[in-house]
Amino acid sequence: MKVAVMSDSTSYIPEELIEQHGVHIVPLSVVFGDTSYREGIDITTGEFYQKVRKSAELPKTSQPSIGMIARKLEELANDYDAVISIHLSSGISGTYQAVASAGEMVDGIDVYPYDSELSCMGQGFYVLEAAKLSESGESPEAIIERLDDIKQSVRAYFMADDLSHLQRGGRLNGAQAIVGSLLQIKPVLHFVDKKIVPFEKIRTRKKALNRIMGMLEKDAEQGKALKVVFIHANNESAAIELKEQFDASYPDMDTMISYFGPVIGTHLGEGALGVCWYTK
Ligand code: MYR
Structure with a gap:
């Protein structure tokens, strides 16, 4: 069984590790006025902090749309049987729920949304562990069991x-x-x-x-x-x-x-x- 690992941009995993482990990322966005920027794609972290200093209006943030996530899952369905998708806490963002909803819409791939219950590289810890286990051929259930284990000590x-x-x-x-x-x-x-x-x-x-x-x-x-x-x-x-x-x-x-x-x-x-x- 081929298992993909997906996360969102707020895991802020170093680029070389994302590439090394073939992790798939869906971006969240920052919004200045009427303009939305997908982080890591339309705006870098350095550009963001500079822009905040210059901007009269403070930015807002938005989760990825269900449509964007569904398109990503459809792409993954061409190459994988399942995807474990690890996200920032569902108590601070609707991203996890959006992935769960998109997963119900897409055929041809089993989607396992996972709530990290935190964010940033803490969430990234789960992502990298899942990626290593999927590389060694573990099943989605075994990977999730290990993620739950990490949750005990994180x-x-x-x-x-x-x-x-x-x-x-x-x-x-x-x-x-x-x-x-x-x-x-x-x-x-x-x-x-x-x-x-x-x-x-x-x-x-x-x-x-x-x-x-x-x-x-x-x-x-x-x-x-x-x-x-x-x-x-x-x-x-x-x-x-x-x-x-x-x-x-x-x-x-x-x-x-x-x-x-x-x-x-x-x-x-x-x-x-x-x-x-x-x-x-
Ligand atoms: C959204 O618009 O859906 C994103 C909302 C993100 C809220 C972030 C709140 C701060 C999280 C701090 C995490 C620190 C982890 C060490």
């Missing part, structure tokens, strides 16, 4: 310099009064039940990052083999600094850098940082 914590982007886009959950008071500080955020909620109220960026690194180190100290990604919104030097700090103490861990591209950058704002990890 951790994702992040912080934004300016929470108003998340609030404006309606992606920050929690009691309204708490959310209002959070706008003055730098809380650590995470996903609970597929939605973004404050993990802990913290006053400064430095303390928030120390808190995240502390949780990562606690897991590393238990001798687990971790795969770790440090993610930045147009602030690569900050991500490199965190990675180097961690690598110096835990040289045997598998670490990498990734980025918040246009769609997620719209909601987190420039300067945001995140760390995701799971036990390999």
